[in-house]
Amino acid sequence: MAKSYYEILGVSKDASEKEIKKAYRKIAMKYHPDRNPDNKEAETKFKEAAEAYETLSNADKKARYDRLGHNVYTQSQQGGAGHGGFRGGMTMEDIFAQFGDIFGGAGGGSPFDSFFSGSQGGRRSTGERGANARVKVKLTLEEIAKGTTKKIKIKKDVKCDTCSGSGAKDKNAVQTCTTCRGQGMVRQIKNTFLGQMQTTTTCPTCNGTGQQITSKCNSCRGQGTKSGEEIVEINLPAGVSENIQLTMGGKGHAGKRGGPNGDLIINIEEQDHEALKRDGQNIIYDLYLNFADAALGSSVDVPTIDGMVKIKIPAGTQSGKIFRLRGKGLPGVQSYEKGDQLVHVNLWTPKKLTDKEKQLLEQLRDMPNFKPTPSKSEKGFFEKMRDMFS
Numbered sequence: 001m002a003k004s005y006y007e008i009l010g011v012s013k014d015a016s017e018k019e020i021k022k023a024y025r026k027i028a029m030k031y032h033p034d035r036n037p038d039n040k041e042a043e044t045k046f047k048e049a050a051e052a053y054e055t056l057s058n059a060d061k062k063a064r065y066d067r068l069g070h071n072v073y074t075q076s077q078q079g080g081a082g083h084g085g086f087r088g089g090m091t092m093e094d095i096f097a098q099f100g101d102i103f104g105g106a107g108g109g110s111p112f113d114s115f116f117s118g119s120q121g122g123r124r125s126t127g128e129r130g131a132n133a134r135v136k137v138k139l140t141l142e143e144i145a146k147g148t149t150k151k152i153k154i155k156k157d158v159k160c161d162t163c164s165g166s167g168a169k170d171k172n173a174v175q176t177c178t179t180c181r182g183q184g185m186v187r188q189i190k191n192t193f194l195g196q197m198q199t200t201t202t203c204p205t206c207n208g209t210g211q212q213i214t215s216k217c218n219s220c221r222g223q224g225t226k227s228g229e230e231i232v233e234i235n236l237p238a239g240v241s242e243n244i245q246l247t248m249g250g251k252g253h254a255g256k257r258g259g260p261n262g263d264l265i266i267n268i269e270e271q272d273h274e275a276l277k278r279d280g281q282n283i284i285y286d287l288y289l290n291f292a293d294a295a296l297g298s299s300v301d302v303p304t305i306d307g308m309v310k311i312k313i314p315a316g317t318q319s320g321k322i323f324r325l326r327g328k329g330l331p332g333v334q335s336y337e338k339g340d341q342l343v344h345v346n347l348w349t350p351k352k353l354t355d356k357e358k359q360l361l362e363q364l365r366d367m368p369n370f371k372p373t374p375s376k377s378e379k380g381f382f383e384k385m386r387d388m389f390s
Contacts, residue, residue, distance in 0.1 A: 130259065137267070177205055322344055
């Protein structure tokens with residue numbers, strides 16, 4: 001069973017933002033690639049910790065993670081196609097670009113010095129991260145009940161096939177950045193009331209790539225991306241609803257000049273069913289009975305998500321009666337337990353009657369058993385209603 005993000009960082013669910021950050025920093029320092037060269041196990045743990053911190057350090061993501069649970073959340077991050085463990089959507093470049101700032105002070109310099117300016121000459125981003133793309137997926141109740149896979153064509157920025165995303169005309173059109181000398185980062189010393197403080201920031205000339213383009217690609221004009229489309233296969237888990245937003249990491253717009261891709265945000269739209277209505281995990285069905293079937297009893301066919309089922313209508317069934325079909329509703333996103341189907345009984349009154357039908361009903365109306373005898377509370381309710389509408 002995959003570890004939860006809390007277990008990976010070794011913190012409790014009610015841990016503060018400061019405690020989460022401290023726990024991540026400790027683990028990332030331990031398994032950092034600079035300290036564990038060519039160690040795949042350490043690299044995996046380093047990435048797992050970064051993924052856990054990415055979610056738990058964000059209030060909205062953390063709330064969604066707590067609501068959905070680990071397995072469903074990690075599956076939803078890649079459109080449901082996960083195995084409940086590390087989704088592997090973050091690259092080393094993503095981690096260094098997003099979380100490098102929390103390692104301040106580890107290099108022995110000032111409290112604002114970057115940890116990544118050590119033995120490897122500094123980590124740098126590889127371009128501008130692509131924007132997130134959004135897509136709306138329409139699902140029927142049947143698809144929501146069982147889960148489904150959709151193949152959707154998405155228009156988005158894709159990597160330029162001419163320059164392979166570099167933005168340069170050719171290999172000779174790229175040179176080392178003259179501002180940062182290929183480091184991707186520049187250091188600045190500022191005078192403050194505490195004294196001189198050294199800070200490390202992304203190079204403004206090369207945007208952290210460490211390289212400058214002397215001649216741009218004619219196809220993408222130096223951006224490394226161009227308009228295109230991609231067919232994406234999205235695995236949607238059972239029980240999703242319109243208030244759940246799914247994310248597929250790295251399936252958004254391509255990053256510029258070799259930067260990481262954005263994410264694909266998936267919004268669910270539920271299609272109306274011709275007979276059934278959704279109420280959370282329960283399904284509602286309005287059953288219309290004629291007076292004879294309700295009075296004498298009968299057996300009727302009722303539609304469900306799984307097909308038609310026959311239910312027994314006892315003699316004397318009143319309008320407003322609700323029959324519960326257990327387990328005929330929708331599964332929960334976090335569990336395999338299903339809701340129920342609630343069958344609401346409504347008596348159907350014909351609008352047009354033949355002369356013979358009118359005679360029969362007039363005879364029935366005068367019989368004792370067909371005269372309602374409401375209770376005192378019901379009488380009071382009817383009197384209030386009469387006064388309200390008089």
